[in-house]
Each structure stands twice: as structure tokens, then as C-alpha cells.
Amino acid sequence: MKLSTRSRYGTRLMLDLAEHYLAGPVHLSSVARDQGISVKYLEQIIIPLKKANYVKSVRGPKGGHILAKPPEEITIGEIVALLEDGARLTECADNPLICERSPVCATRYLWREAAQAMFEKLESITLADLVCRAKAEADKEPDHV
């Protein structure tokens, strides 16, 4: 039940785009450098984010990727739900038919409640919040002492 690199890297990618939102499109190669993730893998992760209209791309020289809406309007919960397989911890959560025990399964509700608690938390935090936090982190821990 660990978070996959897909949603962890995806969140860092979105954070990076959020930090550069006002400055315009960012190359994935620059995100790759900053975040220590391969360009190829980022290209793969960004696809669903574009399809879901969180990110748009600008082609040609001076192109790159940019958030499709302001960082205030995108929550971490949305990103994680998109990159993991929905806002849930089990298949049966929204699709009881996949398991014949669903009608009498007391544990099924547990997993729904746990997922709900977790995603409510993540949905309460926006990319803009995260940018603030990152800034605070950077101030606390300067590169040079």
C-alpha cells in the first residue's frame, strides 16, 4: 500500500510547473534536472495530466508545459486520484460487482472510509499551498551555511 512513483513524481512535476506558472512554459528536461527524474518517465506521467486538462503543452522552440489553470484551483487529491487508480484503496470501493462477497462484506466499508479520510486530506491542499510550503522549506534550509 505504498504510493507509487507515478503519483509521487507526478506531484513533484506539478509542483515544479506551479512554481513556474507565472513565468510561462517549462521544459520537461528542466523539470527532469530539478527533480532528478528521467525525461522519458516524465513524458509518460504527464499524459494523463494533459488528458484531464490540468496541463497544456506548447510546441516548438520556447515551448514546454504549463498548468492549464492556476495552482489555487488544483488540489493534490485530484492529482493523486488521477495518477493512482481513482480515490480508493480497493477495487471493490466503487465497483462492488467485482467481488461476490461485497453484499455481506463488513470490511469493504472500512477501506472506503479510510480512502475517504485520506483523500479528503489531500483534497484540502492545493498546488498553491504546496508552493508556499516549498518556499518555506527552502528558506529554512539554505544551500550555503
Next chain:
Amino acid sequence: MKLSTRSRYGTRLMLDLAEHYLAGPVHLSSVARDQGISVKYLEQIIIPLKKANYVKSVRGPKGGHILAKPPEEITIGEIVALLEDGARLTECADNPLICERSPVCATRYLWREAAQAMFEKLESITLADLVCRAKAEADKEPDHV
């Protein structure tokens, strides 16, 4: 980020033991039958539960497994944390040293908060609560119409 069968089956195993708590030890073979899980796999899952003293075993004829303490004193959160790899969603949550980015990583806290929200929920529910729920489920959905 799906829950593994390990913690899902483990929870159902514990629920089964809780339901029979007053009646004495239960054979894993009977749990296996009731829950539709192989005995061999249950034997594997029960090991950490015994080591952590949630379950004790009675050997010999008429033996089996029984909760080491009343269902009221065991929470689902404890079970899941034991069978998954701790009450967390990422390695870095309690062990920042495994990732060099930890000191400047704004996302690390996200995953800690999400895990906390989730496990707080699960820790608020005991096996006794789950037994009640299961009973209510069974009443709602009778075998024969």
C-alpha cells in the same frame, strides 16, 4: 497504492477470530472455508499477528487460533499497520535518510499527513465495532428470501 491482499485478508481473518472469541480457538481451515482464502496463505499471514501478540495459538487436537486480547482492544489500524509496512504511505515518512531530497522535499509532508488521516480513521475502529457491523450486514441480507 491499493491495499494488498495481505492486510485485507488479514483483517478478515481477525474479524473471523473476533466473531468466535468467546467460543474458543478456531481452526485456520474453518477460517479458510468461511472466508474463501487458502489455509496456506492464512498461515503465512497469521505469523506477524502472533509475533505482535494479537493472536495466540493452541496446539494439538481441539486446538486452533484465538485472539490474545478482547476484540475491543484491537483496532483495524494496528492490524493494517502491521501487515502493510507500518502506518505510512512512503518509505521516507519515518526514515528521511533514505532519500537525499528529504531536507528540501515539500511533498514528503503531504504523504505523512495523508497517511496520518487514513490511519487515524482506521485506529478509531476496533474489531468489536467490526463484528457489530458484520452482524448488521448479515441481518440486512438474509440467505433465504
Next chain:
DNA sequence: GCTATACTATACTTAAATAATATAGATCAA
């Protein structure tokens, strides 16, 4: 003490998902 019944420990196998890389191609601003 014997023995059937049960739990215990470890090793192995298979299948699936994750994580990443590679190749070839399509777009479009300048």
C-alpha cells in the same frame, strides 16, 4: 508413550504491476 491433529518454518513458483528506457514520429515557432 503413542498418535492424530494441529500449528510452524522455510523454500519455491508464478503472475502481475512498477518503473523505466528506447525508438520513431508528429508539430510548429521562428
Next chain:
DNA sequence: TTGATCTATATTATTTAAGTATAGTATAGC
């Protein structure tokens, strides 16, 4: 029209999950 950039698809390697098999060890009760 060129070259920087994004796009799509295929492939591979690694890890983890899930389950099975084998060979035990312990003990209650006769």
C-alpha cells in the same frame, strides 16, 4: 525549413504480491 520540442507506442528489467509445496515440530488426549 529546420531544429527544438512534444507524442505515441513498444519493449525490457526489476520488484512485489500472491500463492503453493514440503518437511517439519508440538501437544492433548487416549
